[in-house]
Amino acid sequence: MKEIQQKLERCLLKVQKPARYIGGEPGSVVKDLSKVDVRFAFCFPDVYDVGMSHLGMKILYGLKNARENWWCERVFMPEKDLEAIMKENGIPLYALESLDPIKDFDFIGFTLQYELSYTNVLEMLSLAGVPVLAGERTSLTPIVVGGGPCVCDPEPIADFFDLFILGEGEEVNIELMELYERMKPLSPTKREFLREAAKIEGIYVPSFYDIEYNEDGTVSSIKPNCEGVPEKVKKRVITDIDGAYFPENFVVPFTSIVHDRAVVEVLRGCIRGCRFCQAGFIYRPFREKTSDTIRRQAECLCANTGYEQVSLSSLSTGDHTDIVKMLTTLAEYTDKENINLSLPSLRIDNFSEEMLERIAAVRKSGLTFAPEAGTQRLRDVINKNITEEEILRSCAMAFAAAL
Numbered sequence: 335m336k337e338i339q340q341k342l343e344r345c346l347l348k349v350q351k352p353a354r355y356i357g358g359e360p361g362s363v364v365k366d367l368s369k370v371d372v373r374f375a376f377c378f379p380d381v382y383d384v385g386m387s388h389l390g391m392k393i394l395y396g397l398k399n400a401r402e403n404w405w406c407e408r409v410f411m412p413e414k415d416l417e418a419i420m421k422e423n424g425i426p427l428y429a430l431e432s433l434d435p436i437k438d439f440d441f442i443g444f445t446l447q448y449e450l451s452y453t454n455v456l457e458m459l460s461l462a463g464v465p466v467l468a469g470e471r472t473s474l475t476p477i478v479v480g481g482g483p484c485v486c487d488p489e490p491i492a493d494f495f496d497l498f499i500l501g502e503g504e505e506v507n508i509e510l511m512e513l514y515e516r517m518k519p520l521s522p523t524k525r526e527f528l529r530e531a532a533k534i535e536g537i538y539v540p541s542f543y544d545i546e547y548n549e550d551g552t553v554s555s556i557k558p559n560c561e562g563v564p565e566k567v568k569k570r571v572i573t574d575i576d577g578a579y580f581p582e583n584f585v586v587p588f589t590s591i592v593h594d595r596a597v598v599e600v601l602r603g604c605i606r607g608c609r610f611c612q613a614g615f616i617y618r619p620f621r622e623k624t625s626d627t628i629r630r631q632a633e634c635l636c637a638n639t640g641y642e643q644v645s646l647s648s649l650s651t652g653d654h655t656d657i658v659k660m661l662t663t664l665a666e667y668t669d670k671e672n673i674n675l676s677l678p679s680l681r682i683d684n685f686s687e688e689m690l691e692r693i694a695a696v697r698k699s700g701l702t703f704a705p706e707a708g709t710q711r712l713r714d715v716i717n718k719n720i721t722e723e724e725i726l727r728s729c730a731m732a733f734a735a736a737l
């Protein structure tokens with residue numbers, strides 16, 4: 335038995351929800367380490383219940399593990415009770431699949447979904463026994479990577495990361511790991527590896543740029559200090575969302591999590607331009623999956639996980655150009671299997687009788703609308719472009735249909 339496992343067994347009954355910390359859930363991927371060439375610790379800097387609900391993690395976990403000789407494992411921030419015990423007993427931060435310390439991995443990757451998680455990133459590095467400052471991590475591994483929406487403004491946390499991935503991760507993560515797999519046998523220095531990595535579109539290596547600031551703290555200039563790196567790093571965008579990788583299975587937790595169901599992404603980007611909305615801007619352009627793909631992915635996930643609820647994920651599901659056909663196609667399956675369908679992210683102004691009929695036809699849970707502001711003036715200011723009449727009409731239709 336591994337040392338970490340022995341120590342955990344002695345203390346897990348003293349903490350809340352120990353099932354968060356043991357791994358072994360159905361759908362989790364365990365590999366033979368002797369056949370693994372690249373190890374990636376995928377860290378969500380929040381507790382298990384929150385991180386396990388994140389669709390991006392499920393996509394990249396499945397995608398990386400599809401390579402036989404790569405192993406991507408999950409790591410979450412322990413709650414305060416276990417965190418204290420780990421410190422007291424010298425238990426380093428470990429990955430759930432192997433229970434191995436993440437400091438021994440090739441990559442430690444954080445998804446940065448909200449700024450309030452930044453302190454957890456530092457705490458997780460510290461619990462792992464990895465220096466938090468990139469400048470103090472001189473050996474090749476672990477390479478500390480950041481991705482996710484917060485990386486559109488990486489400077490506040492640039493000192494802690496070896497590199498950032500800008501934009502959507504499906505292709506660039508693979509290119510980065512392939513590069514590492516090619517270079518690893520040559521035993522490069524970290525700088526040599528990072529110089530090659532910086533040539534991949536979408537990769538920003540902060541140590542290769544000099545940043546100057548204005549008096550008010552805003553950035554005045556960003557200049558490369560190293561030959562061969564791009565002057566401007568362009569974010570990556572997946573052009574063919576319909577053909578892009580989507581997992582056929584999820585890890586199904588032993589304990590309750592925030593969103594415990596199958597989730598199918600139906601579109602990326604948003605056709606609107608609400609002024610306050612970061613996601614509406616950074617996930618441009620608008621791309622969508624076909625109804626057949628959405629149904630196939632929902633069927634596959636429900637069959638493999640046993641979930642009886644499927645949620646359609648997007649910024650604005652009602653803006654799918656073929657929403658009625660999509661719901662009809664899905665209903666053929668969900669009706670037959672008695673699966674509950676939930677539709678978050680509907681716009682109030684395009685909620686039609688036809689859409690309502692389709693929704694009412696399937697076994698339904700809730701509807702979510704987001705009017706964002708309580709007065710017409712404020713909705714106009716933020717460019718929400720919905721009127722009071724539209725809000726009242728859509729709510730009346732939903733209540734009349736008892737949804």
Ligand code: SF4
Binds near residue numbers: 604606608614649650
């Ligand atoms: S409709 Fe929603 S996702 Fe789209 S820009 Fe507005 S707030 Fe953002």
